[in-house]
Amino acid sequence: xxxxxxxxxxxxxxxxxxxxxxxxxxxxxxxxxxxxxxxxxxxxxxxxxxxxxxxxxxxxxxxxxxxxxxxxxxxxxxxxxxxxxxxxxxxxxxxxxxxxxxxxxxxxxxxxxxxxxxxxxxxxxxxxxxxxxxxxxxxxxxxxxxxxxxxxxxxxxxxxxxxxxxxxxxxxxxxxxxxxxxxxxxxxxxxxxxxxxxxxxxxxxxxxxxxxxxxxxxxxxxxxxxxxxxxxxxxxxxxxxxxxxxxxxxxxxxxxxxx
Amino acid sequence: xxxxxxxxxxxxxxxxxxxxxxxxxxxxxxxxxxxxxxxxxxxxxxxxxxxxxxxxxxxxxxxxxxxxxxxxxxxxxxxxxxxxxxxxxxxxx
Numbered sequence: 361x362x363x364x365x366x367x368x369x370x371x372x373x374x375x376x377x378x379x380x381x382x383x384x385x386x387x388x389x390x391x392x393x394x395x396x397x398x399x400x401x402x403x404x405x406x407x408x409x410x411x412x413x414x415x416x417x418x419x420x421x422x423x424x425x426x427x428x429x430x431x432x433x434x435x436x437x438x439x440x441x442x443x444x445x446x447x448x449x450x451x452x453x454x455x456x457x458x459x460x461x462x463x464x465x466x467x468x469x470x471x472x473x474x475x476x477x478x479x480x481x482x483x484x485x486x487x488x489x490x491x492x493x494x495x496x497x498x499x500x501x502x503x504x505x506x507x508x509x510x511x512x513x514x515x516x517x518x519x520x521x522x523x524x525x526x527x528x529x530x531x532x533x534x535x536x537x538x539x540x541x542x543x544x545x546x547x548x549x550x551x552x553x554x555x556x557x558x559x560x561x562x563x564x565x566x567x568x569x570x571x572x573x574x575x576x577x578x579x580x581x582x583x584x585x586x587x588x589x590x591x592x593x594x595x596x597x598x599x600x601x602x603x604x605x606x607x608x609x610x611x612x613x614x615x616x617x618x619x
Numbered sequence: 620x621x622x623x624x625x626x627x628x629x630x631x632x633x634x635x636x637x638x639x640x641x642x643x644x645x646x647x648x649x650x651x652x653x654x655x656x657x658x659x660x661x662x663x664x665x666x667x668x669x670x671x672x673x674x675x676x677x678x679x680x681x682x683x684x685x686x687x688x689x690x691x692x693x694x695x696x697x698x699x700x701x702x703x704x705x706x707x708x709x710x711x712x
Contacts, residue, residue, distance in 0.1 A: 469634035472662035
């Protein structure tokens with residue numbers, strides 16, 4: 361038997377919860393962080409995501425997945441949402457949702473794209489745009505774990521369209537400047553950076569990954585999150601550099617129908 | 620439940636939907652493609668969101684490995700494209 365039918369009442373262990381927006385933080389012109397009150401949140405691992413469901417007055421429902429930005433140690437669940445111009449969910453979350461507003465959420469979801477200090481490293485993170493969100497949860501988790509976190513070498517290579525589009529820019533700078541902090545390297549792809557810019561100004565490619573990343577012999581745990589073309593190009597380049605594909609975990613995001 | 624067309628993501632995004640079906644975390648389950656025998660975590664399959672469901676395809680040969688649809692009677696699951704799906708426990712990851 362390879363085809364089964366599951367009655368609607370069975371197997372719904374991951375319940376939808378009503379959550380409330382506690383605070384909103386503007387990250388960039390297009391990205392907003394929502395701090396949420398989630399009654400009964402069971403805890404999560406850095407890198408996991410949630411499904412968000414909005415219901416219109418006429419009953420039409422739209423559903424999307426969003427990465428959790430907060431580390432397991434944080435008191436509130438945080439989502440950072442980038443507004444997609446023709447999106448069905450992100451314009452409301454990123455632009456309209458205010459403190460006190462409520463919506464439905466289920467999670468945490470997914471054990472594949474996750475990391476914890478206990479898993480060790482070195483930790484190599486490669487992000488594109490809002491693909492930094494689950495990677496930020498990992499870096500925040502690493503920082504929250506103090507000495508045990510600092511014992512894991514970590515590097516982040518983050519590609520953004522422009523300086524103004526870099527999500528968490530100040531916090532990344534603070535993390536990177538701290539003793540034992542991660543190495544943070546930026547590249548911008550659609551803007552000529554100002555003089556004195558220490559980052560790159562092109563799409564992520566194999567030479568950049570070789571310069572910024574750990575050598576394959578160090579057997580780093582690698583996490584790549586971004587748009588589908590970005591993730592495929594980076595994953596291919598990493599394997600080409602000699603990294604084992606088993607150590608390269610990927611997560612693609614983009615506009616899609618809810619599932 | 621999109622009113623829009625298809626778009627390629629990966630099995631991570633289908634985790635919530637798969638969680639309605641499997642008792643274990645299917646996104647980390649080792650899934651063998653019935654077409655080319657490649658073994659990947661379900662998270663690594665390519666996901667095409669369709670109206671009321673998803674098709675998860677093999678990254679190597681494009682075989683439809685997992686197909687899920689919401690029907691008025693409940694969820695419909697077709698695993699003909701997978702020759703096996705093996706749970707990976709949290710300790711074994």
